[in-house]
Amino acid sequence: MKSNSSNQIKKFFSEIHFSRNDVWDFALILVGALIQAAAMSLFLVPADLVSGGISGLAQLIHHYTEFPIGLMVFLGNIPLFILGWKHLGGPRFAIRTVVSIIAFSAFTDLLMLFLPRGGVTDDPVLNTIYGGLLLGVGLGIVYRGRGTSGGSDILGRILNFRFHLTISHAYLITDSLVVLAAGFVFGWTKALYGLVLIYVSGLAAELALEGTNVVRSAMIVTTQTDAITQAIMKDLERGVTILEGTGGYTGEPRDVVYCVVSRMDVPRLKTLVHENDPHAFMVIGQAQEALGEGFTPLKVDHH
Structure with a gap:
């Protein structure tokens, strides 16, 4: 048993070969994670807006416990990462996922220490629009680096593999459940703003990923x-x-x-x-x- 584990670890590292393109990909992932963390710290968390996924669940728990959101995002992704290991596309994709999750978690907690706790504005519409735009742009940049934000991405792939749901339907289910929970915690008005935020961030992610060259x-x-x-x-x-x-x-x-x-x-x-x-x-x-x-x-x- 010990020998098999050792062989799997050796095989994992033997498949990893970094190139100049890989360095650029990791730079994009770090920048994208930083932008996502800024969206959380400046707009979403101060306004009690939830965009779904593990980060949304972390916000709900943070509301009651003050436990660091970034750390909860990291811990929450561990079981999902283990479950989704076989469906993540190999070691390179797995490494990009790990880097993205760690960077987003660390940036979120660091920024919340130094940025104003009240955010930039108390206007829910502005928080929804700008929070969604920043969150989507950051996610799109992570995708351009061939990474993933973890959370809903991993769970969506698992649901797609196990139950043959389309990826879009899987995202809809996972994010809707989190937003539904946010309605009970933060109120239904903010939950409705959260649905708008998800839509805005999706458009921004697509624009950042594919550009305007349609x-x-x-x-x-x-x-x-x-x-x-x-x-x-x-x-x-x-x-x-x-x-x-x-x-x-x-x-x-x-x-x-x-x-x-x-x-x-x-x-x-x-x-x-x-x-x-x-x-x-x-x-x-x-x-x-x-x-x-x-x-x-x-x-x-x-x-």
Whole structure:
């Protein structure tokens, strides 16, 4: 038994190889954890606003015991980390999770020692908006460093694995239960503000993780393939791909022009298509990210 444990530890450390990218990831995780801790210390804790997860439970316990929130977050994540070990993606992901949890816990307790206990404002709306924004931005930066905040993230993955719940539904269940408990402790008005805070932080996390570089993808069914293709390449300076399609009703072959453009290019794209084929059928969708020539360079992730 002792030999097996020793072998597992050796295997764990043998799989860890740090690179320059890893250093950058850990820097992002530390910065993100600091921003999250600032949100807790400046807005959430002074205003009795709970965002769910282990940190939310820690706030509820702190309300009655004055036990340090950061320390409770750390202790509360230990059993979840043990349960979720097999589903965390290997040693590198596990290390990032540990760093994130320890940093957030330590920063939270340190900042609460030096920052005003009353926070920045006593306005619940401002605390909700700015607390949610800071919390979400910090979480998004942690995600950019390929880390996780622990707590709901780990529990959500466990629920997804064990009960086949979607990650979003798992988060909804875990966070809603904590906010429900906050309603009994802090009152239902603050619990409702907490729901708004969760929504705001989710939007901010997505923005911090993916940036504002949301692009549009267009599929154009046309009989004037050459004219539209040349117009897009010349006027918009965007590449196109010609797909072969078949009309479901007529059974006739149809070309489908596929291209990716920026949001600012969409009005001009519509004009070009109309000018060259007024009877064309076009679908414009939102793409989270475009990688390659003309957009963000495509980089290889060696991890």
